[in-house]
Amino acid sequence: MTQMLMTKNSAARRPAATQGTRLRFDRGRFSLCPADALDEKPATTLFGLPLVNATLEEAAEAVVARAARGDRTIIHFINAHCINTLRTDPGYGPALARADALLPDGSGLRIASFFSGRSLGENLNGTDLFPWLCREAAAQEVPVFLLGSQPGIARKAAKAMLEQCPGLTIAGAHHGYLGSETDEELIAAINASGAGILLVGMGVPHQEKWIARHRDRINVPVLTGVGGLFDYYSGSIPRAPKTVRALGMEWVWRLAQEPRRLARRYLLGNAAFLARASVQAWVDRGKAEQYAAASKRSLDLGIALLALILLGPLLAALCVFIMLDDRGPVLFSQTRIGADGKPFRMFKFRSMAVDAEARLAAIRAQSERDGVCFKMKQDPRITRVGRWLRRLSLDELPQLFNVLKGDMSIVGPRPALPNEVLAYDDDVRGRLRGAPGLTCTWQVSGRAEIPFEEQARLDIDYLASRSLVTDLKLIAKTVPAVISGRGAY
Numbered sequence: 141m142t143q144m145l146m147t148k149n150s151a152a153r154r155p156a157a158t159q160g161t162r163l164r165f166d167r168g169r170f171s172l173c174p175a176d177a178l179d180e181k182p183a184t185t186l187f188g189l190p191l192v193n194a195t196l197e198e199a200a201e202a203v204v205a206r207a208a209r210g211d212r213t214i215i216h217f218i219n220a221h222c223i224n225t226l227r228t229d230p231g232y233g234p235a236l237a238r239a240d241a242l243l244p245d246g247s248g249l250r251i252a253s254f255f256s257g258r259s260l261g262e263n264l265n266g267t268d269l270f271p272w273l274c275r276e277a278a279a280q281e282v283p284v285f286l287l288g289s290q291p292g293i294a295r296k297a298a299k300a301m302l303e304q305c306p307g308l309t310i311a312g313a314h315h316g317y318l319g320s321e322t323d324e325e326l327i328a329a330i331n332a333s334g335a336g337i338l339l340v341g342m343g344v345p346h347q348e349k350w351i352a353r354h355r356d357r358i359n360v361p362v363l364t365g366v367g368g369l370f371d372y373y374s375g376s377i378p379r380a381p382k383t384v385r386a387l388g389m390e391w392v393w394r395l396a397q398e399p400r401r402l403a404r405r406y407l408l409g410n411a412a413f414l415a416r417a418s419v420q421a422w423v424d425r426g427k428a429e430q431y432a433a434a435s436k437r438s439l440d441l442g443i444a445l446l447a448l449i450l451l452g453p454l455l456a457a458l459c460v461f462i463m464l465d466d467r468g469p470v471l472f473s474q475t476r477i478g479a480d481g482k483p484f485r486m487f488k489f490r491s492m493a494v495d496a497e498a499r500l501a502a503i504r505a506q507s508e509r510d511g512v513c514f515k516m517k518q519d520p521r522i523t524r525v526g527r528w529l530r531r532l533s534l535d536e537l538p539q540l541f542n543v544l545k546g547d548m549s550i551v552g553p554r555p556a557l558p559n560e561v562l563a564y565d566d567d568v569r570g571r572l573r574g575a576p577g578l579t580c581t582w583q584v585s586g587r588a589e590i591p592f593e594e595q596a597r598l599d600i601d602y603l604a605s606r607s608l609v610t611d612l613k614l615i616a617k618t619v620p621a622v623i624s625g626r627g628a629y
Contacts, residue, residue: 176202178215178241184260186252187223187420189236191244193261199243200272207282207336207362213240214355215364216348217266220248220413221405225345227416232345235352243269247388248413255421266366267379271304273337278307283334285360287326288316288341289370296374311335316342323354331359341366435608440550443615444543451537458489458534465525468494471538476555479575484547486555487538491526492519533622539578551611552577553599571599574606584617 177198183190192199206213216222216239225232236242243264244250253260277284286294294313302308311333314326330338338360340347347365355363371377379385380393395406422428448455459470472490475483493499499521522530529535542548548555555576561569581598582590590598602610 174205176205178202178206178213181261184244184253184258186244186249186256186258186260187226187416189218189242191218191249191260192241192264193259194264195262196264196269196272199264199269200276203273203337203362203364204276204280204282207277207360208280210361213362214238214351215241215243215362217243217245217264217365217367218249219244219246219265220252221409222344223248223252223416224409224412229345231349235345235348238352238355239348246391248410248417250388251414252417252420255417256424257421258424266364266369267372270301270366270369270373274301274305274308277337278305278309281307281309282336283309283311285311285330285333285335285338286313286341286370287330287338288347288366289368289374291315291317293370293374293376294341296376297370297372300373300375316340316347318350327354327357331357335360337362337364339364339366339369341368341370343367432607436549436606436611437546439608439611440543443550444540447537448540454534455537458529458537461525462490462523462529465523466493475558476576477558477561477572478547478555479572481561481572483558484542484545484555486542486547489529489535489538491523491529491535492521493523496521536578543578547575549575549577551579551602551606551614553580553603554583554595567600568593568596570603571596573600574603579614579618579621581614584614584621 177194178192181193184193185191194202203213203215205211216236218236222232222245226236243266244260245265246263250260250263274284276282286298288294289297292315294315298310298313302310312329312335314329318326338358340351340363342350342365344365344367347367351363351365368377372379377394377397380390384390384393391406391410395402462468462470469490472488472492473485474488476486478484503520526535539548543550552575553571556564556571561572564572581602582595585598
């Protein structure tokens with residue numbers, strides 16, 4: 141009678157069916173399923189992972205409801221050890237990527253969320269969630285299969301939960317020491333058991349990899365990795381008192397129980413995790429981006445000022461040569477498109493005849509580059525002095541003043557003309573996400589010899605991974621690229 145009442149109350153509390161639906165994909169099939177506590181609230185992103193915001197009761201109800209209706213779901217827990225493992229095990233990340241829900245586990249993530257200034261829901265660790273899960277599974281008559289730990293441990297844990305939840309159905313229990321042949325036999329037994337939930341306790345990252353590897357052959361709707369859960373409920377390892385758990389110091393208790401096995405994980409691992417949490421918080425709070433922007437601006441100002449001082453005599457001499465060549469103006473200014481599509485006036489030493497813009501239409505069809513940018517090796521509009529200026533890239537030197545103004549950077553995608561930007565497709569527009577520069581990746585790799593589409597890809601790749609070190613490397617490569625003159629016309 142009590143179990144019947146619990147089932148009715150659970151259904152009344154569960155907002156899933158009335159809150160909306162979600163589209164899920166599995167084995168090439170789409171299906172509409174009710175939203176529930178595992179996905180109806182916005183996830184908290186930490187270390188690039190979306191963590192569920194829910195209470196223990198809500199999470200248990202959602203997990204069992206999915207199992208009851210056959211909604212195929214993978215659920216994993218994320219704690220400090222998981223974050224450390226994610227950085228050292230290349231196979232762990234892809235296994236986590238297959239999960240439908242990631243549950244925050246332990247005080248470490250609470251600390252990380254505080255560092256990052258992000259709100260995190262209840263601690264959904266497997267040890268606390270398990271009793272709720274078993275009670276809800278008993279109420280909804282969903283069988284549970286326990287897989288993992290040493291021989292006999294899973295059976296003891298199952299027996300203990302049967303005593304706590306008399307209505308619970310244990311579909312099976314099996315140890316986690318498996319070989320390839322055992323896998324096949326075990327999967328067949330699991331599929332024949334009628335289980336709605338499979339709890340896999342093999343430890344991180346083995347359990348996640350095992351689930352990812354065999355998911356397509358397991359018919360059980362809900363699979364979740366539970367680590368050392370069975371050890372606690374079998375009585376093999378005593379759990380920390382509630383006061384210790386409330387203080388977030390359960391790891392100290394566990395370390396005292398198994399110092400040899402867990403010393404490295406907790407003493408060294410916790411220090412590594414806190415370091416990672418601090419770095420992640422630096423990024424999450426925008427400090428890393430602010431620091432990178434300030435460093436880049438400082439580098440730009442320093443190089444531009446130094447170059448103008450050292451190259452002052454050369455700039456003066458170039459002004460004289462340009463003026464004597466055809467008596468025209470020394471500088472040429474043109475509207476270019478800068479960061480985020482903002483136009484600005486870019487300066488160059490004039491290398492073409494005064495009427496170059498008016499003559500462009502007559503020779504546009506002779507462009508020697510595919511795409512929207514006009515380039516021609518023997519452009520008749522270029523003056524005698526201008527040809528040498530372009531050959532040595534000296535015509536670009538006045539752009540140092542654009543750098544001082546903040547319109548440009550030393551390193552960045554070359555600034556495009558407005559009509560060129562209008563012809564960009566959506567992919568190419570990504571090169572406008574940063575300030576244009578005097579030099580860039582393709583400038584030191586062949587300049588005009590590189591097709592425009594490849595130039596755009598290199599620019600976008602640079603903006604996605606730019607750093608002070610990358611800028612310094614490109615600046616160092618610019619000098620030999622200019623001297624070689626490759627692709628300069």
